[in-house]
Amino acid sequence: MDPIALHYDVSGTDFTCAGEASGKIKKALKELGFPTSITRNVAIAVYEGEINMVIHGGGGVIDAEITPECISITLTDQGPGIPDVSLAMQEGYSTAPDNVRQLGFGAGMGLPNIKKYTDEMVIETEVGKGTTIKLKVFVK
Amino acid sequence: MDTYFHSVRLDKDKCRGCTNCIKRCPTQAIRVRNGKARIIKERCIDCGECIRVCPHHAKYASRDSLEQLDSYKYKIALPAPALYGQFNNLDDVNIILNALPSLGFDAVFEVSKAAELISDVTRLYLEKMNPPKPAISSACPAVVRLIRVCFPELIDNIILVNAPVEEAGRLARNRAVAKTGLKPEEIGVFFISPCPAKITSFKQPIGTDKSNIDGAIAINDIYPHLLKAMEKIDEHDELVALHESGVIGIGWATSGGEASGTLNDNALAADGIENCMKILEEVERGNLDSVDFIELNACQGGCVGGSLTAENPFIAKSRLMKLRKYSPVSCNRLPTKEIPSEMLCSVPIEPCDDVMKLADNVQEAMARMSRMEELLKTFPGLDCGTCGAPGCKALAEDVVRGFTTEHDCVFRARQELQDIENIENPEQLEKIIPAPFRETLKKD
Structure with a gap:
């Protein structure tokens, strides 16, 4: 059977739309009847990634590929890239500007949370070019 | 007793088949079929939105005299x-x-x-009791039912009092x-x-x-x-x-009021069913993990x-x-x-979300979702409700569940009418044109 493919554009300027794509992916997973724990993990990870795209990446695209065994998500932006991935993976490390922190974002938990809630996480990034994050959550 | 008892009912004589209630129902539990509203009992959470919004007072709550x-x-x-x-x-x-x-x-x-x-x-x-944060009040029964149907992963957050x-x-x-x-x-x-x-x-x-x-x-x-x-x-x-x-x-x-009664400053209160859903979505995202207590009231105010x-x-x-x-x-x-102990809930709260799933197993659900995507391409995307479902996606869902056919879409029907202008065979017409329009067409 062909996997279900979902595709979403994420705005880089509009905070009010942040969470829309992850919300739709979550809704699809609920409708497909995945266990609530799987749905929750995917939704939180994608939401964190989506917020990152808005704050840092200047927007981008989110693609989801769903099979009964695995949910794969690819988040792609053409933003500034991550100079030091291991530093960015540290809990609490944040480069978010003040105006973003005032909105309650930018606590430095984005990437660590994505890792925590997924089974596989691959970051491909190049400074000045952009970042692609590939996530996998396996359905046990 | 029936597995699903609901106090919210329909007075068929008063129902005119308009689309006000189907648009406002938070769980998309109402369809208009054959000119009358029908409540899908597995989805209804008895919030009473349809009672409030029905201009013909066709929705009512069963109560005692x-x-x-x-x-x-x-x-x-x-x-x-x-x-x-x-x-x-x-x-x-x-x-x-x-x-x-x-x-x-x-x-x-x-x-x-x-x-x-x-x-x-x-x-x-x-x-x-150290409940998972944020703890969500169980006082509003419509909210508890909403969580069971639409937010099953938050059941553990409900305060069992x-x-x-x-x-x-x-x-x-x-x-x-x-x-x-x-x-x-x-x-x-x-x-x-x-x-x-x-x-x-x-x-x-x-x-x-x-x-x-x-x-x-x-x-x-x-x-x-x-x-x-x-x-x-x-x-x-x-x-x-x-x-x-x-x-x-x-x-x-x-x-x-309930939130201030906890004497806890780290509390949140929201009212109106749509606001409640937005807050529950925030809880799902993990954005409210630091809040101690959430009071949700399905009704405004x-x-x-x-x-x-x-x-x-x-x-x-x-x-x-x-x-x-x-x-x-x-x-x-x-x-x-x-x-x-007598002031605590004696029975755990069970999820009730099967009704939101497209099928019993993921494979079948995926097949249905793919078919829905195909159908959606042929619908106008206006969410007009004229078909009797609250939106195009809901109609696509009803079709793949086998409750109705894509011919309920009047926009599609119009297109199809144009396409088959020259068809003479009445049986062929019967198949393609939705029932309510067959008579009109015959007259022409």
Whole structure:
């Protein structure tokens, strides 16, 4: 059977739309009847990634590929890239500007949370070019 | 009893098949089929939105009448705190409580009294039981049902404490048994209700095996009778002091009252079913993990906004503010520092989300979702509701579930009509044109 493919554009300027794509992916997973724990993990990870795209990446695209065994998500932006991935993976490390922190974002938990809630996480990034994050959550 | 009891019902004679209710239902539980609305019982959470929005008053809540009191030897009225906000220029709650017996009740027990005890219990619960954060109140039955159907992963966040009305019913019956020596079943406990979802919760309880409430009288049913009885009470009459609750108890009638009753600053209150859903989505995302307590009321303004009230919720709220101004903060305290086990839910809350799944297994659900995507490409995306489903996606879902066909879409039908102009064979026409349009076409 062909996997279900979902595709979403994420705005880089509009905070009010942040969470829309992850919300739709979550809704699809609920409708497909995945266990609530799987749905929750995917939704939180994608939401964190989506917020990152808005704050840092200047927007981008989110693609989801769903099979009964695995949910794969690819988040792609053409933003500034991550100079030091291991530093960015540290809990609490944040480069978010003040105006973003005032909105309650930018606590430095984005990437660590994505890792925590997924089974596989691959970051491909190049400074000045952009970042692609590939996530996998396996359905046990 | 039917697995799904709902107090929210449809009066078919009044229903004109318009699309107002299907658009407003938060769980997409209504379809218009053959010109009449139909409630999908597995999805309905009895929030009463459709009752409020129906311009033809075709939606109603099943409730009890005052005649039902006759089935019991001893009858107790449990007035909801929202009742106190229904009357103009009321300066003493005792006038209501003294008037209720003339409508056939032997005793009155305020739900706001039990609410103050539940506020105490909630405080202890947050302190001692270490619930997952944010802890979500179980007081609004429509919200609990919403969580079961749409947010099953948040079930563990629900505070498993009795709702004030259940606690009031329990205490009132105990009090009556002690006073009269009657058997518990000879005593009738009736809630004066602003809320259809509460009525459902008595017939089909969540969190307990059997409700403590025997019947429910709608506030807007009892209102004219009560008003007359209250007018008969002379201002020189000696009123019996039956009012036993303060600011916290009465506060439960309006949004934010329950939250402030926890005396916890790290709390959040939201009202209106759409706002409740937005907050629950935030909880799902993990954005509210640092909040201790969340109060959610399906109705705008809180229980004063219930679809069975007589007065506008904002007016009622303003009156309650005035009414409780000089009241003590609270008149009821738990005698112990331990939560009495009888005040906790005795049965766990189970998810009820199967109805939202496209199929029993993921493979089949995926196949259906793919088919839905294909169908959606052929729908106009206007979410007009003319097909009887709340939107194009809902229609696609109904089609893949086998409840209807894509020919319900009038836009598609129009296109198809253009495409088949030259078809002469009537049988072929029958197949393609939706039933309501066949007659029209024949006339042409």
